[in-house]
Amino acid sequence: MIRINNFIIPLFSLIIFCLLWELLVWYNNWPNYKMASPSDLWPAFWKFKHLFLIYGWETFWRTVVGLILSVLVGLSLGILMGFSKTIRIGLYPILVGFNAIPKATVVPVIALIFVGMHNMNTIIIVILISFFPICVSISIGLSTLEREYEDILLSLGANKFEIFYKIALPKTLPEFFGALKVSTTLAFIGTNLMEIIEPHGKGLGHLFDSGKISADYPLMFAVLITLAVMGIFLYYIVVYLENIFAGWAIRK
Amino acid sequence: MHINIEKVSHQYETKQGMLPVLKDLSLSIKRKGFTAIVGPSGCGKSTITRLVSGLIKPTQGSIFISNKKITSPLSTVGMAFQNPVLLEWRNVIKNIILPLEIVSKNMTYNQKRSNALDLLKLVGLEEFENNLPSELSGGMKQRVSLCRSLVHSPEVLILDEPFAALDAFTKEDLWDVMHKLKKERDFTCILITHDLREAVYLADQVIVLSGRPASLQYDVKTNFNEEKKISDLYSSEVSQLLATLRNQIEIAQNKND
Numbered sequence: 359m360i361r362i363n364n365f366i367i368p369l370f371s372l373i374i375f376c377l378l379w380e381l382l383v384w385y386n387n388w389p390n391y392k393m394a395s396p397s398d399l400w401p402a403f404w405k406f407k408h409l410f411l412i413y414g415w416e417t418f419w420r421t422v423v424g425l426i427l428s429v430l431v432g433l434s435l436g437i438l439m440g441f442s443k444t445i446r447i448g449l450y451p452i453l454v455g456f457n458a459i460p461k462a463t464v465v466p467v468i469a470l471i472f473v474g475m476h477n478m479n480t481i482i483i484v485i486l487i488s489f490f491p492i493c494v495s496i497s498i499g500l501s502t503l504e505r506e507y508e509d510i511l512l513s514l515g516a517n518k519f520e521i522f523y524k525i526a527l528p529k530t531l532p533e534f535f536g537a538l539k540v541s542t543t544l545a546f547i548g549t550n551l552m553e554i555i556e557p558h559g560k561g562l563g564h565l566f567d568s569g570k571i572s573a574d575y576p577l578m579f580a581v582l583i584t585l586a587v588m589g590i591f592l593y594y595i596v597v598y599l600e601n602i603f604a605g606w607a608i609r610k
Numbered sequence: 611m612h613i614n615i616e617k618v619s620h621q622y623e624t625k626q627g628m629l630p631v632l633k634d635l636s637l638s639i640k641r642k643g644f645t646a647i648v649g650p651s652g653c654g655k656s657t658i659t660r661l662v663s664g665l666i667k668p669t670q671g672s673i674f675i676s677n678k679k680i681t682s683p684l685s686t687v688g689m690a691f692q693n694p695v696l697l698e699w700r701n702v703i704k705n706i707i708l709p710l711e712i713v714s715k716n717m718t719y720n721q722k723r724s725n726a727l728d729l730l731k732l733v734g735l736e737e738f739e740n741n742l743p744s745e746l747s748g749g750m751k752q753r754v755s756l757c758r759s760l761v762h763s764p765e766v767l768i769l770d771e772p773f774a775a776l777d778a779f780t781k782e783d784l785w786d787v788m789h790k791l792k793k794e795r796d797f798t799c800i801l802i803t804h805d806l807r808e809a810v811y812l813a814d815q816v817i818v819l820s821g822r823p824a825s826l827q828y829d830v831k832t833n834f835n836e837e838k839k840i841s842d843l844y845s846s847e848v849s850q851l852l853a854t855l856r857n858q859i860e861i862a863q864n865k866n867d
Contacts, residue, residue, distance in 0.1 A: 504693070507695050509689060512683055513683045514713050515684070529698075606698055606699040606744070607699075
């Protein structure tokens with residue numbers, strides 16, 4: 359029953375959302391170059407279905423690869439900063455400063471450094487935009503571990519590594535998954551920044567740009583909705599993993 | 611395993627400079643003894659547990675377990691705290707076997723589990739083997755924590771106010787559990803506590819520390835009865851002992867001012 363509810367309730371809220379959207383456009387009598395309505399999207403989507411398939415896959419795999427790499431980068435930096443106070447106070451200003459730079463301005467820089475390497479450029483931007491929440495959550499989780507947790511193992515002569523993988527890491531997992539959810543949605547921003555700003559001719563960002571050039575507004579909206587669906591899909595994969603690895607922390 | 615603390619002084623570095631917590635503390639705990647340490651708040655009782663377990667080294671003086679000087683943590687020590695610090699992602703049995711994963715790496719899982727189950731039966735929680743800590747009450751968590759501190763058959767058990775956060779009746783239950791564990795498993799025990807009744811009921815030696823920096827102020831044997839019962843706590847002999855201890859605490863507190 360709970361499982362069915364978990365599916366029915368989100369679906370129901372989605373349908374209501376689309377109905378309200380349709381109603382809003384219909385009531386204001388907006389032309390579709392001002393605001394496309396859900397009923398305009400399907401024809402646009404169907405007309406370019408092959409492009410959606412090809413470009414959608416390109417955007418998707420680059421986002422996923424970038425996300426996996428940003429988990430690795432975020433974890434490694436977070437672990438270093440969690441365990442060493444020197445590294446933590448040394449790295450924080452750099453990381454915060456870096457994160458404060460709008461990533462749209464970094465896109466041309468990266469594109470110039472690695473000219474023509476579209477996949478790599480995109481993945482780098484994804485990493486730059488999504489590693490930060492993971493890094494911060496891991497470092498805070500590790501550095502705020504209560505002393506008694508360490509003491510029960512330290513007093514038995516356990517080494518740092520044993521304390522890390524038996525206590526610190528599992529204890530930080532709920533925070534990690536919280537951050538990963540944020541990073542997942544950020545990752546799509548990263549892929550599309552690169553695809554829209556730099557004319558690589560790849561991915562859904564490119565399709566969006568084409569829609570803009572040819573003033574095909576329903577196509578632009580269809581791209582946005584596709585991105586949203588992909589984001590939801592990836593988010594629920596993270597939720598699924600969270601249930602497996604950190605299910606103990608979720609209140610029933 | 612008798613424990614000797616010899617002329618131990620310890621100080622911590624703080625923002626306001628060095629803070630001395632122990633000064634020339636000497637005391638000895640006999641083999642298989644049960645010693646309670648009481649004293650005013652913040653007088654350095656917890657420091658003693660960290661020193662005896664080898665987690666920190668004293669600034670001056672030495673601590674010996676069976677005539678061997680402690681320089682680093684020993685796997686023959688078990689610890690339990692006021693906070694049961696159970697691992698929320700492990701069920702009860704897996705929480706208890708944690709120390710075995712460090713000190714007895716070659717033991718099979720079934721051996722570890724059976725060791726843990728023996729203790730769980732002693733504390734009356736054998737039905738909760740597969741429950742998560744979040745499903746247990748405060749008293750039950752503390753029982754599990756006690757099992758964990760004993761699963762590797764330590765020769766010294768260090769208890770840092772393990773019953774302080776429990777309600778009065780749960781506390782008395784746990785005292786009896788502690789009696790049972792002490793009878794079944796032979797270990798030397800150090801109990802840090804603020805509760806004088808607890809100290810008298812559980813220990814055979816009570817030590818009162820002076821205010822900070824702490825040194826030995828009062829040392830008394832409490833073998834008023836072979837088999838202690840809660841009702842013994844209301845006898846005139848024990849009342850007198852409690853009054854003496856209370857008086858000693860007051861003296862210690864005054865020194866602090």
